[in-house]
Amino acid sequence: xxxxxxxxxxxxxxxxxxxxxxxxxxxxxxxxxxxxxxxxxxxxxxxxxxxxxxxxxxxxxxxxxxxxxxxxxxxxxxxxxxxxxxxxxxxxxxxxxxxxxxxxxxxxxxxxxxxxxxxxxxxxxxxxxxxxxxxxxxxxxxxxxxxxxxxxxxxxxxxxxxxxxxxxxxxxxxxxxxxxxxxxxxxxxxxxxxxxxxxxxxxxxxxxxxxxxxxxxxxxxxxxxxxxxxxxxxxxxxxxxxxxxxxxxxxxxxxxxxxxxxxxxxxxxxxxxxxxxxxxxxxxxxxxxxxxxxxxxxxxxxxxxxxxxxxxxxxxxxxxxxxxxxxxxxxxxxxxxxxxxxxxxxxxxxxxxxxxxxxxxxxxxxxxxxxxxxxxxxxxxxxxx
Numbered sequence: 071x072x073x074x075x076x077x078x079x080x081x082x083x084x085x086x087x088x089x090x091x092x093x094x095x096x097x098x099x100x101x102x103x104x105x106x107x108x109x110x111x112x113x114x115x116x117x118x119x120x121x122x123x124x125x126x127x128x129x130x131x132x133x134x135x136x137x138x139x140x141x142x143x144x145x146x147x148x149x150x151x152x153x154x155x156x157x158x159x160x161x162x163x164x165x166x167x168x169x170x171x172x173x174x175x176x177x178x179x180x181x182x183x184x185x186x187x188x189x190x191x192x193x194x195x196x197x198x199x200x201x202x203x204x205x206x207x208x209x210x211x212x213x214x215x216x217x218x219x220x221x222x223x224x225x226x227x228x229x230x231x232x233x234x235x236x237x238x239x240x241x242x243x244x245x246x247x248x249x250x251x252x253x254x255x256x257x258x259x260x261x262x263x264x265x266x267x268x269x270x271x272x273x274x275x276x277x278x279x280x281x282x283x284x285x286x287x288x289x290x291x292x293x294x295x296x297x298x299x300x301x302x303x304x305x306x307x308x309x310x311x312x313x314x315x316x317x318x319x320x321x322x323x324x325x326x327x328x329x330x331x332x333x334x335x336x337x338x339x340x341x342x343x344x345x346x347x348x349x350x351x352x353x354x355x356x357x358x359x360x361x362x363x364x365x366x367x368x369x370x371x372x373x374x375x376x377x378x379x380x381x382x383x384x385x386x387x388x389x390x391x392x393x394x395x396x397x398x399x400x401x402x403x404x405x406x407x408x409x410x411x412x413x414x415x416x417x418x419x420x421x422x423x424x425x426x427x428x429x430x431x432x433x434x435x436x437x438x439x440x441x442x443x444x445x446x447x448x449x450x451x452x453x454x455x
Contacts, residue, residue: 119286130442272402274413289435
């Protein structure tokens with residue numbers, strides 16, 4: 071996602087076209103409705119003139135990439151002899167570029183990770199990385215149904231205890247008159263004199279590979295429990311004060327707004343997360359949401375959820391879980407990330423407040439020496455230790 075997003079940002083800036091390998095395209099296109107792309111077979115560029123630009127650092131902005139690209143385009147327009155790298159054996163071969171309408175335009179290949187928001191700061195990537203309809207619609211249904219359960223429990227806690235984990239049709243019908251609206255990332259419930267908003271906070275915890283001794287020596291590390299505690303407490307204490315003004319239009323001065331937080335956790339180490347992620351507010355896990363069944367009455371929703379279930383077989387479990395977890399976290403209002411690009415993109419796509427672990431990576435290491443926090447994390451994100 072970083073590679074495609076950064077290439078798209080550069081292509082829009084320099085009036086170019088993004089070329090994806092078939093493998094990269096196939097993976098992204100199964101998850102997202104990509105609208106700005108051009109892809110070729112992996113071997114299609116073998117006989118083309120390729121100008122290569124190497125990024126100097128893995129997780130910081132490299133102005134040298136843009137400078138070399140600008141110079142390359144200027145050389146093309148001036149019709150000068152330039153050096154193009156195609157294969158190792160042709161590294162020093164000189165090519166003559168004829169810049170005219172009949173010439174097949176050369177290809178610029180940029181290595182490697184391009185993991186900086188600065189490459190695409192003027193590109194609206196949230197509209198580019200739109201989830202496939204079956205993912206987006208299914209996640210909305212899942213969160214909507216789970217929200218109904220949460221709000222029903224908040225209003226009728228003793229009443230709900232008589233129900234099983236799945237709401238019955240009768241209980242849903244009795245609830246419908248109180249559930250006034252649902253939009254993506256907005257869950258609002260109206261009682262007689264009170265509006266309740268459910269605020270979802272996505273939490274992504276990456277641990278398994280980050281705790282490997284070899285990876286630790288390289289500079290990778292996992293976020294400790296204390297950081298997660300502090301990030302959760304931040305939302306519990308500060309963010310509950312937000313939002314009253316936006317609900318004034320829904321009610322008069324005699325009504326008041328209440329918020330309830332719900333933390334949705336995705337992790338590659340669920341056992342560790344279940345033992346260490348604590349809050350006085352509800353905590354649910356993405357693997358639970360993926361496997362939940364609900365009593366739906368709408369034919370459209372029933373068909374969507376059938377397709378949702380069938381995609382696990384066609385995509386494979388790993389890709390399915392990855393896609394759905396990213397969509398769920400992205401649908402949250404705000405995100406707590408620990409380390410890694412998965413949590414980064416969940417936070418970015420959510421469009422809300424994002425909290426990240428400040429001490430990543432370890433300084434004076436292979437990874438740490440190529441990392442610059444202000445290039446990797448957008449300036450409005452919140453760092454915590």
